[in-house]
Structures are given as C-alpha cells and as structure tokens.
Amino acid sequence: MTTLPATALADIAKQLTSGGRGILAADESITTMSSRLEQEGVPASATTRRDYRELLLTADGLSATISGIILCDETFGQDLADGRPFPVAARELGILPGIKVDTGTTPLPGQNGALITEGLDRLGARLASYADRGAAFGKWRAVFDVHTITPYAARANGQALARYAALCHQHGIVPIVEPEVLCTGDHDLAGSANATALALSSLFEALIDAGVDLTGIVLKPNFVTPGLDAAPVAPTEVAAATFAVLRDQVPAEVAGIAFLSGGHPTADVCEFLSALTAIDERPWPVTFSFGRALVSSALHTWGGAPAEVTAAQQVLLENCHTASHATDQAQ
Ligand code: 13P
Numbered sequence: 001m002t003t004l005p006a007t008a009l010a011d012i013a014k015q016l017t018s019g020g021r022g023i024l025a026a027d028e029s030i031t032t033m034s035s036r037l038e039q040e041g042v043p044a045s046a047t048t049r050r051d052y053r054e055l056l057l058t059a060d061g062l063s064a065t066i067s068g069i070i071l072c073d074e075t076f077g078q079d080l081a082d083g084r085p086f087p088v089a090a091r092e093l094g095i096l097p098g099i100k101v102d103t104g105t106t107p108l109p110g111q112n113g114a115l116i117t118e119g120l121d122r123l124g125a126r127l128a129s130y131a132d133r134g135a136a137f138g139k140w141r142a143v144f145d146v147h148t149i150t151p152y153a154a155r156a157n158g159q160a161l162a163r164y165a166a167l168c169h170q171h172g173i174v175p176i177v178e179p180e181v182l183c184t185g186d187h188d189l190a191g192s193a194n195a196t197a198l199a200l201s202s203l204f205e206a207l208i209d210a211g212v213d214l215t216g217i218v219l220k221p222n223f224v225t226p227g228l229d230a231a232p233v234a235p236t237e238v239a240a241a242t243f244a245v246l247r248d249q250v251p252a253e254v255a256g257i258a259f260l261s262g263g264h265p266t267a268d269v270c271e272f273l274s275a276l277t278a279i280d281e282r283p284w285p286v287t288f289s290f291g292r293a294l295v296s297s298a299l300h301t302w303g304g305a306p307a308e309v310t311a312a313q314q315v316l317l318e319n320c321h322t323a324s325h326a327t328d329q330a331q
Helices: 005-015 029-040 046-057 085-093 123-131 151-170 191-210 236-251 266-277 293-301 305-323
Strands: 022-026 065-071 095-099 105-107 115-117 139-144 174-181 256-260 285-287
Touching: 005 022, 005 139, 005 174, 005 256, 022 046, 022 293, 022 305, 029 046, 029 065, 029 115, 029 305, 046 065, 046 085, 046 095, 046 105, 046 293, 046 305, 065 085, 065 139, 085 095, 115 151, 123 151, 139 151, 139 191, 139 236, 151 174, 151 191, 174 293, 191 256, 256 266, 266 285, 266 305, 293 305
Parallel strands: 022 065, 065 095, 095 139, 139 174, 256 285
Antiparallel strands: 105 115
C-alpha cells in the first residue's frame, strides 16, 4: 500500500487548487465520450477516444493553467502515440494525473428517482493499482437533482463519498469529492441553494464521521444557479448564493474547491468563478475543474481531422487561460 504522510496529501491538494491553475476533467465514461465524438462526426473507438485525449494533454504549455487532469480507466491504461502511458506523460508535462473511480449511478429503491453512485466494491485494490501506476488524485461523483434529492439520498451518497475518500488517503491518493446538483431544469436559485446545502451538509457529516483529514481533500461542487431553463441571474448573484452555501457547509480546513461547469457556457462559468474569487472572506482557494466548458469547443474544432489538431489545442488553451484568469492567481 502506498501511504503518504498527511502533509504530503495536503500539499498535493493545494497544488491542484492554487497558483491560478485548475483541473481538466477529461474522464467522460466510454459511453459518454463515444456519443460526444459521434455528435461531432468522429467514429467512436478506443483509438479515437485516445487520440482526442492525447490532443488535450499535449496542448503546448497546458501546465501553465492546468494542475491536474482527470482520466477514466480506459485512458489511464492507454499510451500516447510516442509509447508513454498517459499518467507518465502527464507528470512529465507538469500535470498531475487523476483517475475517476466511481462506476456510475443507479436509482435508489423507494426514493422517487434519486440516484446512488456505485463503485465501492474492491475499491481498495483498484486504488492500489492506480497509485502504483502514478495516480496522484481520484474523483468520485454523486449526482442529485433539485426535484428528487431526499435527506436519505444525500446521506447515502455522502457516506459512499466518505468511504471513497478514506480509502484514497489509505493509498496515498488525494480524493476529489464531487456532490453535483444538476443545473438541468427550470428551478430557481433558492431550489439550487437548498439542494446544494443538503448535499454538502450530509457529505461533511459523513467525512467527519469517517475521520477523513479535510486538509487532504478537494471539494468539487456545482455553482448555485437557477436551472438552465429558468431566467438567469447576474454572476454576482450566483457568486453570493454559492458563497453563502459553501460558507455555511464547508469547513475552513478543506484544502481547496474546484468547481464543475455542469453544462453552463464557458463565459458564464468563468464569470461565476471570477465573481466568487472577488469575495475576500473566502477561507479556501477556489478554482475550476471544468469538463465541457474547457473541451466542447476544442472537440468541435478538431472533428477528427489530423489537420485541425493544432487549432483545437489553441481553442482548449484559450478556454483554460480564460478560466485561469477567473481564479485568484495569488492564492
Ligand atoms: P463538466 O464541467 O462538464 O460538468 O464536467 C465536470 C465533471 O468532472 C463532472 O463529473
């Protein structure tokens, strides 16, 4: 078992979330990645998924704005065209490799459609293997909908996240804990705030009960926003609502907070982050761990054409630069 002192885990968590850099989420499941490729006219295969992830990771100078990259199991075990395994190449490029270890969601019986995230079986052995192959951090995502979240679903997911986080620490891996409240729908700001508060309060109760050292975790939450089908509010209102929930629910020891983008446009999430960064009394560093907001336009530009690789990488780098600019570069 790879054990690391608590201070080393805290250093990695800080490295992931500070210095104006953020985390690139490139860990879509095989099914999700295949459908995104097909939507852009790219035939889906292990090779095209690999080519696309190589394009992202090898964008020239990516490490100026990206501290870590989250990979799925398939990519983690693949090699770049030059023969280097992805986690090895990431480290050589100055980017910490991470691994998504949950195995997806299933409905919780009797909970009106609320979901539970699975993947705890044999997780210790899987983490040991990922640690041996160079993983610096992990990710586990719980998913909640404003209309179906229940206290039981929040507790069940919080306990799964806490067991995952404790196991990560046992294997020298920094856990990203992600309790995502979806932004799909027409709910208002208060609906998102209430659901996010419930998800976070259950999560931190479970993490504390499980004895997880909060200085060695990264929290990956959603911004508190109205649903994508509801009237939008100003970024300053999103930032104030998000901060109010986080201030009440997230202990100050948490190493850092890295937001997901959730389907919001790139410009919007960068404005939310920038407005949140401007709130002085924040006790934790805040940054981004966006997927779609960084990569969707790059995937579109590439479209599977070798001649467009450099242009697609440029689009990715510009999105990362905009997101980095929205963080507190001095934190
Ligand atoms: P999005 O930023 O596209 O929501 O993805 C982030 C992520 O890692 C979801 O688990």
